Amino acid sequence: MGEARFKPGDRVTVRKAYPLGHIRTPFYIRGHSGVIERLCGTFGNPEELAQQRSGEPKQPLYRVRFMQKDVWPDYRGDPGDALEVEIFQHWLE
Amino acid sequence: MKDSGNYQPYNYFQLMEVSLRELLVEKGIVTEAQVAAAVQEMRERTPELGARVVARAWVDPAFKAGLLADGTRACEELGIEVPSLKLVVVENTASVHNMVVCTLCSCYPRMLLGIPPEWYKSRNYRSRAVREPREVLAEFGLVLDADMKIRVHDSTADMRYLVLPMRPPGTEGWDEKKLASIVTRDCMIGVAVPASC
Amino acid sequence: MGGLPAGRVEPVEHDYAEWERRVDALMVLLSGIRGGRKLMTVDELRKNIEALPPDAYDRMGYYERWVTSITQVMIQRGVITSDELGRKMAEIEKRG
Numbered sequence: 472m473g474e475a476r477f478k479p480g481d482r483v484t485v486r487k488a489y490p491l492g493h494i495r496t497p498f499y500i501r502g503h504s505g506v507i508e509r510l511c512g513t514f515g516n517p518e519e520l521a522q523q524r525s526g527e528p529k530q531p532l533y534r535v536r537f538m539q540k541d542v543w544p545d546y547r548g549d550p551g552d553a554l555e556v557e558i559f560q561h562w563l564e
Numbered sequence: 565m566k567d568s569g570n571y572q573p574y575n576y577f578q579l580m581e582v583s584l585r586e587l588l589v590e591k592g593i594v595t596e597a598q599v600a601a602a603v604q605e606m607r608e609r610t611p612e613l614g615a616r617v618v619a620r621a622w623v624d625p626a627f628k629a630g631l632l633a634d635g636t637r638a639c640e641e642l643g644i645e646v647p648s649l650k651l652v653v654v655e656n657t658a659s660v661h662n663m664v665v666c667t668l669c670s671c672y673p674r675m676l677l678g679i680p681p682e683w684y685k686s687r688n689y690r691s692r693a694v695r696e697p698r699e700v701l702a703e704f705g706l707v708l709d710a711d712m713k714i715r716v717h718d719s720t721a722d723m724r725y726l727v728l729p730m731r732p733p734g735t736e737g738w739d740e741k742k743l744a745s746i747v748t749r750d751c752m753i754g755v756a757v758p759a760s761c
Numbered sequence: 762m763g764g765l766p767a768g769r770v771e772p773v774e775h776d777y778a779e780w781e782r783r784v785d786a787l788m789v790l791l792s793g794i795r796g797g798r799k800l801m802t803v804d805e806l807r808k809n810i811e812a813l814p815p816d817a818y819d820r821m822g823y824y825e826r827w828v829t830s831i832t833q834v835m836i837q838r839g840v841i842t843s844d845e846l847g848r849k850m851a852e853i854e855k856r857g
Contacts, residue, residue: 500763543764552713558720574853583846583850586853587846594798598790602790603779668807686770704772
């Protein structure tokens, strides 16, 4: 736990799960696939910190780049437009 | 829970703030002086700090490279204390325009730019910036060239974002102070670009 | 909230009142920044805001949500009790 499994350029998919609690993975991105842009570092798990727990061990946090046209079925902008979201490792596969 | 009488100095939430603060002071958790100092400190954090960083990046390529690699460290090198800020700087280019939002709440590089504007925290901006950025930019009066790509950054976790706008033409030979004066808060969020006139 | 249909972005600015700035300051201090005693996390702030009723965004202002959330966390953590808060609020209201 806590070790970085992904590196920049890796293709990843955000898990589709809808648990209760404080979750920092936006609904709109769950189930979508993108590419790792960078590893931001390891940080305390906000889901646990929100419940007054320590958030340890720290988890790898990545910036993931998604293409807008893949995320929104009716996207009208440029096909090269992107959306970059920070996602914790345990939400990625 | 607003009182309808004409004598009521506080509404419910203001009353809560005063009460919470007094209790915390009584319990020795904070002092009034600390609160006052923190208020003042936040007042002093304005977009001018961010503008200084941008202006330096425009004139100093080595600083700019450092800024793009480690935003927090670069701010500290300029003498700007940014406690708790983990800054990622994203660079506008001739082909890419960057825009920042926090769809989940209102995360913002406060230590560098101060308190975010009301619209940044609004339901409308947070819902639409990720989905229809060009339409939102148009509402701000910014229309991008047809071949520009947009990159929207959603601050969902620990990082905070600053857009490094492109230095506009017509600013050759300007000193840093003059360059900083055209870098507005909205340029650093990504809903505007600096104008040289 | 991202991606939901919504209206025009009104470029509203807001000149923050002193009490709002003090709420902001309390959050900074209670997060352990600026020499404050760390008694809560921003994650708890967010969680408690998320727990507000669905119309909170329409009914409550930004710092009203913050002060409610911070106070909830202080009660949850036992830093203050509901009883203490109630009595203090009544006292201050009386004081005027």
